[in-house]
Amino acid sequence: EPEVTQTPSHQVTQMGQEVILRCVPISNHLYFYWYRQILGQKVEFLVSFYNNEISEKSEIFDDQFSVERPDGSNFTLKIRSTKLEDSAMYFCASSEWAGGFQPQHFGDGTRLSIL
Amino acid sequence: DQQVKQNSPSLSVQEGRISILNCDYTNSMFDYFLWYKKYPAEGPTFLISISSIKDKNEDGRFTVFLNKSAKHLSLHIVPSQPGDSAVYFCAASERAGNQFYFGTGTSLTVIP
Numbered sequence: 553e554p555e556v557t558q559t560p561s562h563q564v565t566q567m568g569q570e571v572i573l574r575c576v577p578i579s580n581h582l583y584f585y586w587y588r589q590i591l592g593q594k595v596e597f598l599v600s601f602y603n604n605e606i607s608e609k610s611e612i613f614d615d616q617f618s619v620e621r622p623d624g625s626n627f628t629l630k631i632r633s634t635k636l637e638d639s640a641m642y643f644c645a646s647s648e649w650a651g652g653f654q655p656q657h658f659g660d661g662t663r664l665s666i667l
Numbered sequence: 668d669q670q671v672k673q674n675s676p677s678l679s680v681q682e683g684r685i686s687i688l689n690c691d692y693t694n695s696m697f698d699y700f701l702w703y704k705k706y707p708a709e710g711p712t713f714l715i716s717i718s719s720i721k722d723k724n725e726d727g728r729f730t731v732f733l734n735k736s737a738k739h740l741s742l743h744i745v746p747s748q749p750g751d752s753a754v755y756f757c758a759a760s761e762r763a764g765n766q767f768y769f770g771t772g773t774s775l776t777v778i779p
Contacts, residue, residue: 593771595711595756653699655701655713656713657713658710659710660708
């Protein structure tokens with residue numbers, strides 16, 4: 553069964569540094585998403601991406617964050633000038649259609665630790 | 668922001684019995700609801716969904732019930748198996764392609 557893959561599985565970064573989290577969505581999917589889960593808290597939406605542009609973003613997704621689909625397979629989340637509170641699990645997800653009720657399929661996440 | 672709530676952080680059930688996981692929501696604009704299952708060190712895995720035009724959807728041992736007037740949905744697992752032990756999240760969205768709002772999860776333990 554096709555799956556969403558994320559790399560790396562664990563990223564350790566010094567505070568203030570930039571980090572790029574990578575995702576390969578399922579190949580025929582059109583919508584892409586990033587979520588995060590701070591330890592002990594719920595999964596929170598960050599951003600959705602469709603047709604090479606952001607379609608929706610949450611309050612969390614401020615100027616520190618950016619997303620990009622640099623080629624036909626990768627979908628990246630960049631966090632500039634990381635802060636301690638950015639430490640979390642970051643999940644990438646994708647869904648098939650632009651319309652209709654479709655589940656989002658999640659990767660296994662990247663654990664980001666900011667020191 | 669507590670648009671989706673799972674008030675039971677944990678649930679223990681004997682193998683073979685029914686597991687019932689509950690979820691409440693506050694946003695009347697939600698029209699698509701899903702249940703995800705999550706094992707440690709893995710991402711959420713889609714389990715079952717229901718749209719607001721239905722009140723029940725069944726897939727094998729899993730059934731989701733939606734009560735729109737009460738803004739409540741539940742997941743029934745019967746019979747429960749030890750492999751069902753995981754954290755279960757309910758999620759909801761207002762429209763297709765939109766963000767999902769997640770509950771805080773219920774940790775299910777099925778005792779052999």
